[in-house]
Amino acid sequence: MMANPTRIASTSPVLEGQPAPSANREMPGAVKWADDRIGLAKIGRAGLRKVFPDHWSFLLGEIALYSFIVLLLTGVFLTIWFKPSMAEIEYDGSYQLLKGMPVSEAFASTLNISFDVRGGLLVRQIHHWAALLFVAAATVHMLRVFFTGAFRKPREVNWLIGVGLLSLSLIAGFAGYSLPDDLLSGTGLRFVDGLIRSIPIIGTWAEFFVFGGEYPGDILIPRLYMVHILLVPGILLGLISAHLALVVYHKHTQYPGPGRTENNVVGYPLFPVYAAKAGGFFFIVFGFLVLMGGLFQINPVWIYGPYDPAKVTAGSQPDWYMGWVEGAIRIIPALETHILGTTWTWSVFLPGVGLMGVLFTGLGLWPFIEQWITGDKREHHLLDRPRNAPTRTALGVAGMTSYAMFWLAGGNDIIATRFALDLNAITVFMRVAVFVAPVIAFIITKRLMLSLQRADRERALHGSEDGVIVRSPDGGYSEGHLPLSHEEQFLLTQHLQHRVLEPGAETDASGVRRKKGGVSKLRARLSRWYLGHDIAKPSAAELAAAAHQGSHSAHAVEDGHGAAGVDGAGINGIEGPRHGADAGHGPERAGLHH
Amino acid sequence: MSHDNLPVKDPDLGHSVPDPGLEPHVERYTDVDKGAGNRAYAAILMMLAAVPVLAIAFVVIYFAVPRDAYIDFGLLKANAQNVGFGLTGGLAAVLIGVAVIQWARVLMSDEESVELRHAASSTDDDRAAVMGLWDDGVEQSSVRRRKLLLGALGGAVGISLVPAVVLLADMGPHPTARLREETLERTIWAEGILLLNDENWLPIRPEMLEVGQLVNAQPANLRDLHGVEAHQAKAKAAIIVVRMDPNSIKVPESRKDWHVSGILAYSKICTHVGCPISLWERQTHHLLCPCHQSTFDLGNSGVVVFGPAARALPQLPITVNADGYLVAQSDFTVPVGPSYFERDSSQDFKDGDQ
Ligand code: HEM
Ligand code: FES
Numbered sequence: 001m002m003a004n005p006t007r008i009a010s011t012s013p014v015l016e017g018q019p020a021p022s023a024n025r026e027m028p029g030a031v032k033w034a035d036d037r038i039g040l041a042k043i044g045r046a047g048l049r050k051v052f053p054d055h056w057s058f059l060l061g062e063i064a065l066y067s068f069i070v071l072l073l074t075g076v077f078l079t080i081w082f083k084p085s086m087a088e089i090e091y092d093g094s095y096q097l098l099k100g101m102p103v104s105e106a107f108a109s110t111l112n113i114s115f116d117v118r119g120g121l122l123v124r125q126i127h128h129w130a131a132l133l134f135v136a137a138a139t140v141h142m143l144r145v146f147f148t149g150a151f152r153k154p155r156e157v158n159w160l161i162g163v164g165l166l167s168l169s170l171i172a173g174f175a176g177y178s179l180p181d182d183l184l185s186g187t188g189l190r191f192v193d194g195l196i197r198s199i200p201i202i203g204t205w206a207e208f209f210v211f212g213g214e215y216p217g218d219i220l221i222p223r224l225y226m227v228h229i230l231l232v233p234g235i236l237l238g239l240i241s242a243h244l245a246l247v248v249y250h251k252h253t254q255y256p257g258p259g260r261t262e263n264n265v266v267g268y269p270l271f272p273v274y275a276a277k278a279g280g281f282f283f284i285v286f287g288f289l290v291l292m293g294g295l296f297q298i299n300p301v302w303i304y305g306p307y308d309p310a311k312v313t314a315g316s317q318p319d320w321y322m323g324w325v326e327g328a329i330r331i332i333p334a335l336e337t338h339i340l341g342t343t344w345t346w347s348v349f350l351p352g353v354g355l356m357g358v359l360f361t362g363l364g365l366w367p368f369i370e371q372w373i374t375g376d377k378r379e380h381h382l383l384d385r386p387r388n389a390p391t392r393t394a395l396g397v398a399g400m401t402s403y404a405m406f407w408l409a410g411g412n413d414i415i416a417t418r419f420a421l422d423l424n425a426i427t428v429f430m431r432v433a434v435f436v437a438p439v440i441a442f443i444i445t446k447r448l449m450l451s452l453q454r455a456d457r458e459r460a461l462h463g464s465e466d467g468v469i470v471r472s473p474d475g476g477y478s479e480g481h482l483p484l485s486h487e488e489q490f491l492l493t494q495h496l497q498h499r500v501l502e503p504g505a506e507t508d509a510s511g512v513r514r515k516k517g518g519v520s521k522l523r524a525r526l527s528r529w530y531l532g533h534d535i536a537k538p539s540a541a542e543l544a545a546a547a548h549q550g551s552h553s554a555h556a557v558e559d560g561h562g563a564a565g566v567d568g569a570g571i572n573g574i575e576g577p578r579h580g581a582d583a584g585h586g587p588e589r590a591g592l593h594h
Numbered sequence: 595m596s597h598d599n600l601p602v603k604d605p606d607l608g609h610s611v612p613d614p615g616l617e618p619h620v621e622r623y624t625d626v627d628k629g630a631g632n633r634a635y636a637a638i639l640m641m642l643a644a645v646p647v648l649a650i651a652f653v654v655i656y657f658a659v660p661r662d663a664y665i666d667f668g669l670l671k672a673n674a675q676n677v678g679f680g681l682t683g684g685l686a687a688v689l690i691g692v693a694v695i696q697w698a699r700v701l702m703s704d705e706e707s708v709e710l711r712h713a714a715s716s717t718d719d720d721r722a723a724v725m726g727l728w729d730d731g732v733e734q735s736s737v738r739r740r741k742l743l744l745g746a747l748g749g750a751v752g753i754s755l756v757p758a759v760v761l762l763a764d765m766g767p768h769p770t771a772r773l774r775e776e777t778l779e780r781t782i783w784a785e786g787i788l789l790l791n792d793e794n795w796l797p798i799r800p801e802m803l804e805v806g807q808l809v810n811a812q813p814a815n816l817r818d819l820h821g822v823e824a825h826q827a828k829a830k831a832a833i834i835v836v837r838m839d840p841n842s843i844k845v846p847e848s849r850k851d852w853h854v855s856g857i858l859a860y861s862k863i864c865t866h867v868g869c870p871i872s873l874w875e876r877q878t879h880h881l882l883c884p885c886h887q888s889t890f891d892l893g894n895s896g897v898v899v900f901g902p903a904a905r906a907l908p909q910l911p912i913t914v915n916a917d918g919y920l921v922a923q924s925d926f927t928v929p930v931g932p933s934y935f936e937r938d939s940s941q942d943f944k945d946g947d948q
Contacts, residue, residue, distance in 0.1 A: 051709040088821050094662065118656055122679045154601075154714030187869065187885070190829075194867025194932045204774070204934045208766040214777045215829055215868070218822035251711050259616030261605040265709050266616065273702050280694030287687030294680005297672075309829035310792065310810065310862060312870045312884055329867070329902060330886040336904035336933060338940040343933040347902040348867055379601040381711060413887060423887055424900050460611075486614040493610045540610040 052274040053254040053267035057148075060141035062278060066285040067134035068240065074127040075229060081117055083109040084225035086181065086218040095302050103181075103306040106221050110180040110301055126293035131173050133289065135321040138166050146366075146396050149384035150253045153377065156367040158246040163364045165239050167356075168232055170321055175228035177319055180299070181221055186307030187316050189216065191329075198348035216309060256382045256494050258487045265381070317411070327409030328355050331430045355406075372523065373530045374498045387456070388495045390449035391530045397445040398438035405434040446533070453535040459484065460492040461538050461546040483547070493537050501527035601713045616706070624700045634700045641693040648686035652679060774936060779929045781813075781831040783910060788814035789835060789859065789920040797919040800854050803837040806876035810862065811835050813922070830930050832862040832870055833910055835920065836892055838879055843893035847948040852911040854920065859910040860896050861930040864888055866903035868931045881907070897945040905933055906943045 027035060035041050052058075085105035091098045093108065094115045103111075113120035142162055145151055151159035174192075178185045193215040197207045212219035251265045260266050268274050292298075304313065318326055328351030335346040370392065371377070386393040408415070409430040416423040463481040471477055484492075503524035519527075538546070606613065624631040655678035663674040716724075737743050767773055788797045789811040798811065813831050816824060840856040852858070860881075862870050869885035879893030888901030896907030908930050911923035933939045 049707070051707050086822070116661070118661060118675060119679055121673060121676045122683075125676075190868050191885070197932055197934050198867075199935075201935060204769045204778070204936055207934075208769045209762075210766070212766045214826045216822075216825050218825075250714060251709070258614045259708070261613065262602045263600040263605045263711055265711060266706050268704075269707055273698050273704075276694050276698035276702065280691045280696075280698065283687045283691030283694065285691075287684045287689075287691060289684075290687055291680055291684030294677055294684055295672075309825055310812070310832035310870050312872060316884065326886075332902050334888075334898055334902055334904040336939065338938045341938040342935050343937060343939045344935070345904065345933050347904055348932065351902075379713060381601055413884070423882075424889075427887065427901075486611070487617060490609075490611045490614055494608075494613070496608045538610055543610055 047248075048271045049269040050248070051251075051265050051267045051269055053252050053265060054274075054277075055255060057144045058252065059281065060137055060144055062281055063137035063285055064134055064141055065240065065244075066282045067130045067137060067289070068236065069282070070130040070286055070289055071127060071134060072233065074123045074130065075233070077123045078113060078120075078127060079229060081109055081113050081120065082106070082179070082225075084179065084222045086216075086221050091306075098302060098305070101306065104221070106179060106181040107301065107306045110182070114302065122290070122293050124293075125296070125298050126289050127176075128298045129292040129296070130289050131176060132298075132319060132321075133285075135166075135169050135173055135319075138162075138169055139321070142166060142363075143396065143400070147384075147386045147393060148253070148255075149380065149389055149392065151367045152380040153367075153371070154379050155246070155250055155253075158243060158250070159367050160364055161239050161243045161246070163360055165236065165243065166363075167360050168236055168239070172228060172232040172236065173319055173321060175224045175232065177299075178224050179221060179228060180301045181307050182301035183304040183307055183311060183313060184299075184301075184316055186216070186309070187312050188318055188322075189220065190309075194348055195352040198345040199353060200344050200349065203345075216307075251381070253381050253383050256385070256491060258490055260382060262379065262381050317414075320407075323410040324403050324406035325352060325356060325410075327406040327412070327430070328352070328434075330412055331406075331409045331427050331434070333431070370530075373501075373526045375501050375519075375527070376498055378496075382494075384495065387449045387452040388497075388534075390446050390453065390534065393449050394442045394446035398442040401441035402434055402438040405430060405437050409434070450533060450535055453537075456492045457535055457538055460489055461543065489543070493543075495537065497534055497537060498531050500524070500531050599712050599717055601711050616708070619705050622700065622704060631701070634696065638693045638697050638701070641689045641696075645686045645689055648682045648689070652682040652686070655679060655682065769936075771936070778931075778934060779937075780925055781930060782815050782819075782827045783813050783831055783922045783925045784815075785922065785924050786915065787922045788915075789833070789912065789922065790814050790816075792832075798835065799918050800837075800857055800914060800920065803835070803857055805837050805839050805856065808834055808836045808874045808876075810872075811859070829868075830861075830863060833859045834862045834871070834874075834881070835859045835912075836874070836879075838893055843879065844895070846895060846943075849895060849909060849911070851913075852909060852923070854912060854914055857912070857920065858892060859912045859920075859922075860890075860892060861908045861910065861926060863931045864903060865898075865905035865907060865930075865932060866901070871907075894945065895943050895947075897943070905939055906945075909943075 026032075027041070031040065083105040087105050088102050089105055089108055091101045091103045091108050091111065093099075093111050095111050098111070110124070113124055115121070145159065145162065174188070178189050178192075193207060193211065196210055197203045199206055207215070210220070210223075211217040212223075252267075254260050254265055254267070268277075305311075317323070329348065332347045332351045335350070337344045337346065384392075409427070412423060412426045412430065415421065416426055463483045466480040466482045468480050469477055470480065501519045501524050503521045504518040624634050655675055659675050659678060661675060665672050665674045665677055715721075732738065735743075769778070790796060790813070791798055792810045792812045795812075795817070797814070798809065803809065811833050812828065816827055816831060819827050835857060837857045840853075843856070843858075845853065862872075864871050864883040864885065866883065866886055866888045869883055871881055871883045871890070873882040873884055874880075875882065879891055880899065881890045881892050881896075883889075883901070883903070886902050888903035889899045890896045890903070890907045891899045892907075896909055898904065898906060908926045908928050910926055912920055913923050915921045928939070928942050929937065
């Protein structure tokens with residue numbers, strides 16, 4: 001017998017995190033002891049069977065979380081031996097090639113961890129791989145959140161926390177990369193020195209304050225150590241806790257599908273299923289990182305050698321997550337202005353400090369910008385399929401393309417030598433590509449998303465092709481269509497389509513009178529650009545007509561409305577629950593809400 | 595539970611097709627076939643049973659394998675202990691993970707549950723109540739009647755931030771004009787200082803250099819410095835010495851005495867962000883910075899020919915001393931390395947200057 005699932009929402013008895021107890025059980029002694037003091041049962045009752053939806057893309061954030069835990073564990077191990085000091089000593093460890101060389105204590109202790117502490121190399125390498133994975137997982141996780149619209153109300157705050165986490169993780173990684181005081185990390189610091197110095201007005205002061213005087217000084221590594229093991233991890237820990245607390249409070253978003261609504265969450269209970277899956281997944285990430293640390297060498301600082309301010313290796317590269325900044329710094333043309341006896345070094349400040357500022361500010365503002373353009377004030381717990389937000393998806397792909405171009409530019413020397421190309425030509429090409437490639441990517445992606453929308457519309461109206469080609473008496477060929485399952489038809493049509501904002505509208509989208517002014521021209525134009533090209537999804541009436549027609553002839557007729565915009569037919573920027581009213585829908589919408 | 599605080603009032607808004615409700619639950623093979631269930635159970639137990647074996651192997655490797663034993667895979671040479679730890683430890687953790695996930699996937703019931711959401715906002719009731727409580731508190735605090743209290747408190751706390759910030763003023767020395775002159779604006783080069791080849795630390799005679807040759811050099815007085823001072827000095831004083839055919843280079847009038855028959859010395863510190871420059875193309879006289887590929891023309895007073903650097907490489911005036919060795923005539927005439935805010939670098943050498 002198939003078990004019947006729990007039916008949806010208001011008509012069914014639903015679990016609300018507080019299911020009726022299945023039996024009258026006494027608490028075991030130890031738990032009772034704890035409950036007497038800290039009220040465990042209340043928390044357990046609310047949380048033990050909390051429902052989490054399941055999807056592979058929800059694992060990305062988990063990977064980031066688990067890599068962070070691995071970073072904490074391995075980092076603490078490293079601190080047992082690492083000496084954050086730039087004092088010069090003679091290297092006297094077991095790595096023969098550097099014996100007797102003057103090196104800093106930081107460098108010597110890193111070699112000590114790598115060669116003389118059993119398991120030290122493993123832990124160092126796990127730590128570095130985990131750092132790379134941490135930033136990578138956080139980045140891909142953010143992309144998932146972006147493309148599915150999971151940042152929309154009520155999750156804007158969590159998006160902001162996420163942007164903070166991502167920027168801090170870059171700082172954490174960069175500070176860590178600098179600690180071993182090898183030739184590569186010194187080159188990175190030299191770059192930071194130049195970057196700080198380029199800040200207008202306060203640059204020189206900031207440089208002297210950060211480095212404790214002139215570069216390189218002897219205090220930077222102890223300071224970075226504090227930043228790396230206390231300040232940044234402390235803030236990260238706090239932000240990660242807040243991030244997770246908000247996930248619990250909002251409950252996880254879910255992908256649309258039969259029975260999934262804005263008001264429910266369908267999935268597996270925390271205890272035992274989700275806990276087992278998440279806990280098991282931690283061990284897999286951990287194990288994978290241990291294997292990486294054991295089998296794949298990373299950051300062999302003894303090969304780079306100790307830092308020497310007069311040396312640099314050709315082809316030196318930062319860790320992957322700094323590559324895009326590196327690229328921007330490489331391709332910017334020389335640019336310095338001189339005002340009243342001062343020098344403003346734009347060609348370092350703009351690509352370095354400026355670009356990072358633009359990226360993180362842009363990311364932070366995005367949810368609010370989108371809300372302003374669409375006028376959407378509703379809570380969203382069902383995720384968007386990326387095709388149903390074509391402009392957002394196209395913007396995201398354009399952003400990724402721009403990032404990729406900068407990142408490639410960060411390897412222009414490697415590209416030049418690998419492919420025997422002219423370095424300067426690549427640089428000039430990249431100067432153009434970082435602007436042009438995203439535009440092309442935007443146009444292609446938007447087209448692609450719109451044709452996916454069109455295909456969805458066709459499929460919802462006419463069903464799937466049955467694979468049987470029929471030749472008609474007058475010589476034409478056509479293919480029959482099979483009706484879709486109710487579930488699929490629902491999936492293809494469940495999404496909300498927002499109506500383009502009209503300039504000067506006196507009432508907001510749900511017909512409530514505005515307190516102040518209407519929609520400005522600019523906002524209306526943006527809204528048209530953002531929403532105006534959507535392919536209208538089929539209305540109930542159109543579906544009914546198509547079904548009717550389909551029952552007369554198996555061969556569907558081309559649908560004439562395929563390319564129509566949603567103006568007038570779309571759902572407006574619907575207000576949240578408190579304002580409840582949902583007047584003002586296009587005529588086709590009438591009667592849709594049973 | 596309260597159902598009047600759902601996130602949206604109209605979950606079906608815009609639906610052209612009514613929600614069909616959850617799909618029926620389909621039982622898994624391991625649910626219906628007792629044998630399959632038992633086999634999955636056994637597989638999970640086996641995975642967990644392998645973990646202690648791996649853990650023991652890890653410990654054995656720790657104590658039995660010498661620290662400096664290497665595994666040789668031809669091209670790849672790897673520390674035996676490290677590989678052993680990685681394989682045993684990594685596999686053990688992966689096995690625990692796979693076993694637990696497998697348990698969750700095939701042995702735990704996979705019926706989905708549904709939970710209602712709540713609007714993120716508080717209820718109207720709570721909102722009204724909290725505003726009431728707030729007003730009571732404000733009333734009790736008497737700030738309504740004694741209006742200066744809040745402003746005075748804010749001012750007091752605000753001002754006390756100043757000492758807190760001032761406490762940081764000792765983070766580094768203050769780069770005032772005088773300090774800049776002693777630090778950023780000078781290097782340890784001075785009249786008569788020998789140029790030492792930084793490979794062998796020997797002084798350089800002009801005849802040791804062939805046309806097209808480049809050597810890295812340091813000032814001889816660098817050897818008197820140690821530790822941090824040596825690093826700071828080296829980070830600015832490093833130079834490159836090149837010999838070019840005097841007929842193939844442009845020497846401006848103002849620098850005609852700065853070279854020794856085609857031997858010129860330039861700062862090795864890139865004027866972009868300060869990388870030591872190293873890639874020399876003898877045909878074109880171009881020097882390429884490996885960091886961001888700024889390219890300088892050493893045959894033309896070090897002007898920038900490509901890339902993000904905005905300033906020519908500073909040239910060090912050199913000559914030969916009585917013993918026939920290359921020495922500096924003075925310090926650099928402009929600061930080396932990246933420009934900084936307080937100094938107008940527009941008067942530094944530019945292409946076409948005499
Ligand atoms: C928050 C995220 C973190 C990131 C992204 C990160 C990243 C890094 C990186 C890239 C390195 C250079 C490793 C190498 O030598 O190859 C490093 C070194 C180091 N990290 Fe972390 N780390 C993080 C957290 C921590 C924590 C929490 C601790 C300690 C409690 C820690 C302690 C250390 C120590 C002592 C070193 C220097 C040891 C060495 O280089 O061998 N790290 N870190
Ligand atoms: S440091 Fe030389 S080009 Fe940037």
